[in-house]
Structures are given as C-alpha cells and as structure tokens.
Amino acid sequence: MRTVLRLLGTRYGIAMVLIVVVLIVVGFGRTVFTDDDGTGNDALGPTVAPATTTPDPYNSLGDDGVVEEPSSAAPSLSKGAADASTVATRFAKAWLRKPGISGAQWRDGLKPDATNELMEDLADTDPSDVPAATITGSTVVENLGQVATAKVPADGGTIILQLEAIGGRWQVTSLDWEVA
Numbered sequence: 001m002r003t004v005l006r007l008l009g010t011r012y013g014i015a016m017v018l019i020v021v022v023l024i025v026v027g028f029g030r031t032v033f034t035d036d037d038g039t040g041n042d043a044l045g046p047t048v049a050p051a052t053t054t055p056d057p058y059n060s061l062g063d064d065g066v067v068e069e070p071s072s073a074a075p076s077l078s079k080g081a082a083d084a085s086t087v088a089t090r091f092a093k094a095w096l097r098k099p100g101i102s103g104a105q106w107r108d109g110l111k112p113d114a115t116n117e118l119m120e121d122l123a124d125t126d127p128s129d130v131p132a133a134t135i136t137g138s139t140v141v142e143n144l145g146q147v148a149t150a151k152v153p154a155d156g157g158t159i160i161l162q163l164e165a166i167g168g169r170w171q172v173t174s175l176d177w178e179v180a
Helices: 001-010 012-031 086-097 105-111 114-122
Strands: 141-142 147-154 157-166 169-179
Touching: 001 012, 012 114, 086 105, 086 141, 086 147, 086 157, 086 169, 105 169, 114 169
Parallel strands: none
Antiparallel strands: 141 147, 147 157, 157 169
C-alpha cells in the first residue's frame, strides 16, 4: 500500500489520476447530455439556423429573393480590334520554337500582342528553350469580361495565356506551359 501512495505522489501518479478524473467526467457528461433517441447533443443547447440576410433598407420593394450573378461586362474594344481568340492564337504561334531565329527576332514577333510587363519577363528567355514547336488544336477561350484565359494545345502540352482588354485591344499579360 505504501508503494501505491508513493507512486501517486509522483508526477506520473498525479497525471494518471487526472486522466482517470477526466474520463469519468466525460463519461458522466455523455450520459447526462444525451437525447432521448440516443444521439449525443452538445451542452450548449439546440442547433440554431444561421440568420437570414435582411433586405436592403433603402429599397422600398424589399428583397425579391433573386440572387444576381455578377455581370461580366464585355470589354470596350477599338473598332477593328481582334478578338481574344485571334490574339491568343497569333501570340501562341509567335511563341513556338523556331530553329535559327534570334532572341530579338522572336521577341519582336511577340511584342504586338503582349504587355510591356510580359515582354520584360521574357527579356532573358532563349527561344530555343520553348518546349513546343507546333500547335495541335483550336484555341479555347474562357472570357470573364475584361480578362480572358486562353488554352492553346501544342505538341507536348498546353499553352495557357492570360489576356486583358487594355487600351481598346486584347493583350497577353501572362504565359504558362502545362505539360501533357
């Protein structure tokens, strides 16, 4: 008996006693706070549905319950400006690997359809490092108003271009390569 009392006086004994007390309290709590159907219920009470939104106080008609989707307004393009698909396809064709072309010539082909920021990002790119040489399918454009994403299938992967309507025309703002 003396060894048991000595064990309870150590930190391991105290920890063991605390664990037993916690288990008893949890077990007692589960039996007291149980619904009649046997499912557990938390001690905080019944679950309350979230509050609904109130109608706009400045609208005399109140809330009609119709959820409006954010509109994606068509970009205002200059007369005769190419659509996003045309710009994306033209840029992708200029971006492809072409043997014997210099870096300056390659960048000159990209410049008409790219933003200055993208051209700065491509300033040190070696055109022989471009992973694709041919386009293998049609350009697919997801237009989100002033911004569009174009996917151009090429040999070995997909060219992913972000376009933005800037200054009345579509321009490529970023370029990514997705390996097939």
